[in-house]
Amino acid sequence: MVEFGQADLTSCDKEPIHIPGSIQPHGCLLACEREGFRVRRLSANAASMLGLEGLAPGSLLSDHLSAATLHTLRNALANSLSLGRPAYVFGEQITQHGRFDLSVHMSGDDMVIECEPEGAPEDNNQFVANLRMMLDRLRDIADMERLFSAVVRLMRGMLHYDRVMIYRFDPDWSGKIVAEARFSALESFLGQHFPSADIPVQARELYRRALIRMIGDVSYTPVPMQQLPGLGALDMSLSQLRSVSPVHCEYLSNMGVGASMSISLMVDGKLWGMIACHNYSPKILTLGERTIVKIFGEFVALRIVVLLRTSRLHVTQQTHSLIENFLRDAVPMSDMPSYLREHIADLAPLIPCDGIGLWIDGQWTTYGTAPSPRRRFSALFPSLMNGRDTRSGIRTT
Secondary structure, three states, X not given: OOOOOOOOOOXXXXXXXXXXXXXXXXXXXXXXXXXXXXXXXXXXXXXXXXXXXXXXXXXXXXXXOOHHHHHHHHHHHHHXXXXXXXXXXXXXXXXXXXXXXXEEEEEOOEEEEEEEEOOOHHHHHHXXXXXXXXXXXXXXXXXXXXXXXHHHHXXXXXXXXXXXXXXXXXXXXXXXXXXXEEOXXXXXXXXXXXXXXXXXXXXXXXXXXXXXXEEOOOOOOOEEEEEOOOOOOOOOOOOOOEOOOHHHHHHHHHOOOOEEEEEEEXXXXXXXXXXXXXXXXXXXXXXXXHHXXXXXXXXXXXXXXXXXXXXXXXXXXXXXXXXXXXXXXXXXXXXXXXXXXXXXXXXXXXXXXXXXXXXXXXXXXXXXXXXXXXXXXXXXXXXXXXXXXXXXXXXXX
């Protein structure tokens, strides 16, 4: 395991970040047997946070929790197994110590129960009201750039993070900031590119599986897990409280970031990008608030899918129309090269480009931004200029 302050560029792609052996301290975690509720593992802060004196590995939850709470946990687990993702329970009275918001799922043979202090109902109600307004604002936007701009502004307005960005992955898993809303005193990251190593493959896999990830305080002290002898490490891939890679914490600290949150954007079943939130001091959202944010992120991803498919359909329709018109008008033509040169601009909608070059029978015709001097063209396509290839071709720049 990489220790804080000892990270280097080779650490990121080797670190087993799904089995950190610790959690963030704004909640606690229990892992127990599905049948019988015998505790197999728990975070070191669980007994004190829940007010359950004597809770330890090997304990039976039935000795500490009411029958009603155990029934609630069974129902939550059934929902989780049915949906294939963690199930949430809000405002559960664990003990007289207080109410907690719970996240429940299976990890291997363990039933994982994560507990966080209950959020204020009035805050959740306000988030729900904001969510409805935000969805209505985005519903009719038909332009991708306008969508991104609206998303970051609305997110920052609701969550009050110092910076909210949309990060889009390229095919090679490098990325670019395509939208940003920020506190005015901060420098802009808009348009900046980042290498694929910034988000290594195992981190991208976790972003794909768990759609929201919060770090409440980058400088937190991890809470270690305690477990029965002979057990392997707990897979925390789907855990809300999973401890963060020290490499990532150091990376954020070097940027001056005090807290962060990311919402994965899944498009056609693949990780398309993320909504990334940075705050320059600690900031914790409750489980209820994060659930509403996750719903918003899923809606944004659906809007991206709609716009991409609408764009593809439009291009397909344009292409079919162009081909039909082209073939119809070309039938009576005796001089096809001249016809192609005269209609070169009609080819532009087929492929997003700045310009087109057409090379036919030793003659170079351009439209838009394209190489025009013969020496430059010769450098770009030497095989066409030395007589070895005189076939027609379309070039985009």
